[in-house]
Amino acid sequence: MPFVHIHLLEGKPKTFLQSIADGVHEALVEACHIPQGDRFQVISEFKKHQFIVDKTYFDIERSDDAVIIHITLKIGRSHDIKKALYQAIVTKLASHPGLRKEDVMIILADNDPGNWSFGNGIAQLIS
Amino acid sequence: MPFVHIHLLEGKPKTFLQSIADGVHEALVEACHIPQGDRFQVISEFKKHQFIVDKTYFDIERSDDAVIIHITLKIGRSHDIKKALYQAIVTKLASHPGLRKEDVMIILADNDPGNWSFGNGIAQLIS
Amino acid sequence: MPFVHIHLLEGKPKTFLQSIADGVHEALVEACHIPQGDRFQVISEFKKHQFIVDKTYFDIERSDDAVIIHITLKIGRSHDIKKALYQAIVTKLASHPGLRKEDVMIILADNDPGNWSFGNGIAQLIS
Numbered sequence: 001m002p003f004v005h006i007h008l009l010e011g012k013p014k015t016f017l018q019s020i021a022d023g024v025h026e027a028l029v030e031a032c033h034i035p036q037g038d039r040f041q042v043i044s045e046f047k048k049h050q051f052i053v054d055k056t057y058f059d060i061e062r063s064d065d066a067v068i069i070h071i072t073l074k075i076g077r078s079h080d081i082k083k084a085l086y087q088a089i090v091t092k093l094a095s096h097p098g099l100r101k102e103d104v105m106i107i108l109a110d111n112d113p114g115n116w117s118f119g120n121g122i123a124q125l126i127s
Numbered sequence: 128m129p130f131v132h133i134h135l136l137e138g139k140p141k142t143f144l145q146s147i148a149d150g151v152h153e154a155l156v157e158a159c160h161i162p163q164g165d166r167f168q169v170i171s172e173f174k175k176h177q178f179i180v181d182k183t184y185f186d187i188e189r190s191d192d193a194v195i196i197h198i199t200l201k202i203g204r205s206h207d208i209k210k211a212l213y214q215a216i217v218t219k220l221a222s223h224p225g226l227r228k229e230d231v232m233i234i235l236a237d238n239d240p241g242n243w244s245f246g247n248g249i250a251q252l253i254s
Numbered sequence: 255m256p257f258v259h260i261h262l263l264e265g266k267p268k269t270f271l272q273s274i275a276d277g278v279h280e281a282l283v284e285a286c287h288i289p290q291g292d293r294f295q296v297i298s299e300f301k302k303h304q305f306i307v308d309k310t311y312f313d314i315e316r317s318d319d320a321v322i323i324h325i326t327l328k329i330g331r332s333h334d335i336k337k338a339l340y341q342a343i344v345t346k347l348a349s350h351p352g353l354r355k356e357d358v359m360i361i362l363a364d365n366d367p368g369n370w371s372f373g374n375g376i377a378q379l380i381s
Contacts, residue, residue, distance in 0.1 A: 003195065003234050007296050014176045021179055037184040040195060040232065042134050043177040049268045050297040052275055057291040060373035068257065068294060070326075072197075072234060079368045083377050090375035101374045105294065107257050107326060108369035114206045115235035119187035120228045121217035123210050130322065130361050141303045148306055164311040167322060167359065169261050170304040199324075199361060241333040242362035246314035247355045248344035250337050 001116055001125065002028055003040050007068040010045035016097045017043050023092030024069055031085040032077060053105070066103045067093075074125060075110035082108065128243055128252065129155055130167050134195040137172035143224045144170050150219030151196055158212040159204060180232075193230045194220075201252060202237035209235065255370055255379065256282055257294050261322040264299035270351045271297050277346030278323055285339040286331060307359070320357045321347075328379060329364035336362065 004024055006017075021041050028034050053066045069089065077085075086106055093099040113125035131151055133144075148168050155161050180193045196216065204212075213233055220226040240252035258278055260271075275295050282288050307320045323343065331339075340360055347353040367379035 003197070017176060035184070037181045039179060039181040039184070041179040042171070042173055042195070043179075044171070044296070044298070045177070046296055049271060050299070052293060052295040052297075054291045054293045057289070057293070058372045058378050062373065068296070070257070072236065079377065079380055082368050086371040086375040086377060088375075103373065104371075104375070105373060106371040107365070109236060109326065109363060109365055110369065111234070111236055114209050115237065117213040117231075117233040118185045119189065119230065119232055121213040121215075121231070123206065123213060124185050126206055130324070144303060162311070164308045166306060166308045166311070168306040169298070169300055169322070170306075171298070172304070199363065236363060238361070238363055241336050242364065244340040244358075244360040245312045246316065246357065246359060248341040248358070250333065250340060251312050253333055 001038055002032070002034060002071050002073040004028075004042070005070040006041065006043045007051070007070070008043075008045060008066070009051050009064055010047060012045075019097035020067060020093060020099070023096060024071075024089055027085060027088035027092050028071075031088040032073070032081060060102045062103055063100065065099060066105065067099065068105045068107065070107045070109065072109045072111060074113045074116065077110075128165055129159070129161060129198050129200040131155075131169070132197040133168065133170045134178070134197070135170075135172060135193070136178050136191055137174060139172075146224035147194060147220060147226070150223060151198075151216055154212060154215035154219050155198075158215040159200070159208060187229045189230055190227065192226060193232065194226065195232045195234065197234045197236065199236045199238060201240045201243065204237075255292055256286070256288060256325050256327040258282075258296070259324040259326075260295065260297045261305070261324070262297075262299060262320070263305050263318055264301060266299075273351035274321060274347060274353070277350060278325075278343055281339060281342035281346050282325075285342040286327070286335060314356045316357055317354065319353060320359065321353065322359045322361065324361045324363065326363045326365060328367045328370065331364075
């Protein structure tokens with residue numbers, strides 16, 4: 001159910017992008033207990049002039065490796081679970097592909113369970 | 128008012144993309160009773176390594192033709208209307224461009240009517 | 255905290271895009287009182303067949319210069335502040351890069367303060 005949209009500067013190897021996608025998914029499985037198969041992710045690669053990230057906001061030093069991870073997921077996760085998810089993501093991405101924790105920005109969008117159809121025109125989460 | 132963002136693998140003809148965009152719009156008109164002119168859609172085409180869709184989640188067999196349709200619309204549609212929308216979309220897209228119903232994933236994002244400005248800096252839905 | 259996603263047709267000079275990004279940020283600072291450093295923006299440029307914008311909806315004449323500005327921000331802004339934001343954006347963009355006010359569409363997505371991590375795996379807005 002989560003729909004993950006990863007935004008970063010272009011120029012990284014595919015294996016680097018793959019590691020980010022893998023790590024975000026593993027973190028969602030671990031912290032949010034989603035099923036392994038519940039994986040829907042897209043990656044947008046931007047040119048420098050298209051990707052504007054402040055380098056110091058909140059006293060966090062960001063580099064050109066910064067990624068913005070936008071995750072749509074159904075409403076109901078507690079603040080504790082969200083915090084655990086953020087920790088899990090930065091830990092996974094620090095391990096592979098080796099992202100600095102400062103370079104990982106995460107934004108969640110909650111929505112209604114009725115807002116998902118995984119195929120066949122059915123609203124699976126409310127059926 | 129809906130803002131439709133269609134995500135799919137690159138490599139399809141423009142007429143294929145056009146049919147998807149047309150079908151989603153017709154479904155919104157039919158199921159959600161939006162005006163014909165209320166059409167704002169963008170299409171993002173991804174390379175293989177940028178588009179990760181599980182092939183079997185929820186026992187639905189997805190192919191490389193899978194599309195993820197993200198629709199932002201103002202809050203208030205009932206579950207019945209949302210279900211009718213999902214059915215209308217997969218039916219239209221099965222007809223043109225001939226997408227398998229299994230390949231159509233839909234995600235809605237509800238927002239406040241005050242969250243829309245269609246131009247001129249006016250919040251048209253609350254004015 | 256706002257995450258700004260600007261969508262428009264490809265083919266504009268980088269300075270044009272930069273002016274739009276600058277103007278949206280200045281408007282957020284002015285109308286929503288966000289800190290100067292709170293800037294996170296991405297710009298997606300579309301081909302003609304990927305960007306479908308109705309030319310007259312709500313009696314607003316749109317041209318090929320139309321931009322769709324999607325802003326995710328934490329919940330709590332009043333309708334008055336949102337209206338002030340819309341006015342500030344169209345005024346800034348009319349000044350630089352000289353966009354017609356009719357060509358500026360804005361969509362907001364509100365979310366929970368716990369839905370933001372600006373780095374280090376911390377939920378800064380609820381810590």
